[in-house]
Amino acid sequence: ESVRYAPASARYKIYIIDEVHMLSASAFNALLKTLEEPPPHVVFIFATTEPQKIPLTIHSRCQRFDFRRIPLKQIISHLTAIAAKEGIKATAEAIFMVSRGADGSLRDAQSLLEQVISFSGNKLTEADVMDSLGLMDRSVIFELSGAVLGGDGAAVLNIVEKIHEFGYDFKKVTAELLEHIRDLVVVKVSGPALLELPESEVERLTALAGLAGLERLETLFGLFTGGYAEVARSTTPRFAFEMMLVRATLLEELRPIGELIEGLERLGSGRGRGGRGEAGGGERRIKRGEAVHGIKPARNKAISGASPVDTLNASPVGALNASPVGALNASPVGALNT
Numbered sequence: 001e002s003v004r005y006a007p008a009s010a011r012y013k014i015y016i017i018d019e020v021h022m023l024s025a026s027a028f029n030a031l032l033k034t035l036e037e038p039p040p041h042v043v044f045i046f047a048t049t050e051p052q053k054i055p056l057t058i059h060s061r062c063q064r065f066d067f068r069r070i071p072l073k074q075i076i077s078h079l080t081a082i083a084a085k086e087g088i089k090a091t092a093e094a095i096f097m098v099s100r101g102a103d104g105s106l107r108d109a110q111s112l113l114e115q116v117i118s119f120s121g122n123k124l125t126e127a128d129v130m131d132s133l134g135l136m137d138r139s140v141i142f143e144l145s146g147a148v149l150g151g152d153g154a155a156v157l158n159i160v161e162k163i164h165e166f167g168y169d170f171k172k173v174t175a176e177l178l179e180h181i182r183d184l185v186v187v188k189v190s191g192p193a194l195l196e197l198p199e200s201e202v203e204r205l206t207a208l209a210g211l212a213g214l215e216r217l218e219t220l221f222g223l224f225t226g227g228y229a230e231v232a233r234s235t236t237p238r239f240a241f242e243m244m245l246v247r248a249t250l251l252e253e254l255r256p257i258g259e260l261i262e263g264l265e266r267l268g269s270g271r272g273r274g275g276r277g278e279a280g281g282g283e284r285r286i287k288r289g290e291a292v293h294g295i296k297p298a299r300n301k302a303i304s305g306a307s308p309v310d311t312l313n314a315s316p317v318g319a320l321n322a323s324p325v326g327a328l329n330a331s332p333v334g335a336l337n338t
Helices: 025-036 072-085 092-101 106-120 126-133 138-149 153-166 170-190 199-209 214-233 237-249 257-282 301-305 308-313 316-321 324-328 332-337
Strands: 013-018 042-047
Touching: 072 092, 072 106, 092 106, 092 126, 106 126, 138 153, 138 170, 138 199, 138 237, 153 237, 170 199, 170 214, 170 237, 214 237
Parallel strands: 013 042
Antiparallel strands: none
């Protein structure tokens, strides 16, 4: 209602609404009337992290400006300069962990740096950052992935016990493990140039990438993606996390599909040649009247001696007119005395 009043001292009245996507539908409808015909002295600034939730009627009446993530190297450089000006001795690993935790936001990076300084004083180490921010040691992820790729289930369970003792969230550990597998795939496919990591981690990633093929890493990523959902909704996340890792250790190295197809083709062609060779060597046409396996065929002398023409011309009527009485009157005694 106060929009229509002109500012007392400045030229414009600026209204900033943060997380504007949280407004209700009725609030957006009320705001739409002002946006359609805004006073010349009023400027609205809407900030949101989910622009897709803003109604199209509001979105179409605004200019959109996207704020992109600040590269990790620039955040590291800026925090290093701040630490130098403030007289704080910070290791490169500590600055890297703070910068990485900011997730592309310089404001968050400065806030995290202030927290660590208030906790540790003028000397910052990697351990100080982990303790103050509750982060997990990166070496644990490398140990865990090394045990999985090596198929060492006992080592995997021992590392999980260590994670449980430190009190780390298994959901976050699974997310870091997913990111770690992704880094291994990037190293395997295009090299470490795309990774914004310290040299020490790049060297360890390169060594681990040589322990598995690309197909196995892709399978592990799919397995951990499904495991992340199981760990997140499980009432016993540690058990779900352990079973996910045990399944991962049982995965064997996958052979490329091209090699499998080529092997099947060689196997099929070998069987085909062997089968034709046996058939060619043992198969023989049996001639008419020939004995098979030492058994002589029975021959009908009456039929074999008769001409096929005579056989066809034999009268069936004569065969039917033969007297059965004469056959019955034949003397059996005469037949026996012959």
